[in-house]
Amino acid sequence: MSLWGTTAPRFIYHDNVTGEATVELDNARVLDVEPVTDYIELVSQIDGTSEMEGRGTAWTVRILVHLFKYADPAAAYAAIVSCRGHFGTLWLHRDGNQFPDAQTTFTLKDVAPFHLTTTTFKDAAVLTFETATEFIRAAARSWINWGQTDVTPLGDTSYTFDELT
DSSP: OOSSOSSOOEEEEEETTTEEEEEEOTTEEEEEEEEEEEEEEEEOTTTOOEEEEEEEEEEEEEEEEEGGGSSSHHHHHHHHHHTBTOEEEEESSTTSOBSSOTTOOEEEEEEEEEOSSOSSSOOEEEEEEEEHHHHHHHHHHHOOOGGGSEEOGGGTOOEEHHHHO
């Protein structure tokens, strides 16, 4: 018996059509769990000294799923792919606790099928889950909705970016 659990992983997400949906990742095993701590460098404008401050820890979890062990591998793959991009909770083991706690939200970022036991079709897949906080932070770096942000040139009047262009 493991301290964290012995059964297969589970991902529960909210589907707009059916409500809450559960994907039981039978025939799967956790490959790796990586914490990624985000730091920001704070530089003093007075004396130029710098200090690193942690902004939080994001998690990346990779899970190997043996699709060939399912009765219908195509249906299992379709169920897994259908939850890509949804936000939900992740259990590394169904009989354990949510990982790493109940407040952390994950998203299935990538599904990478590959050949494991045969060359005629892809019979396994690696699922990459990331914490939603890191997903949102990456999205904010690549895209900012400037139309919703007030810009005040020279402090005289409040304009939106759409009005200025």
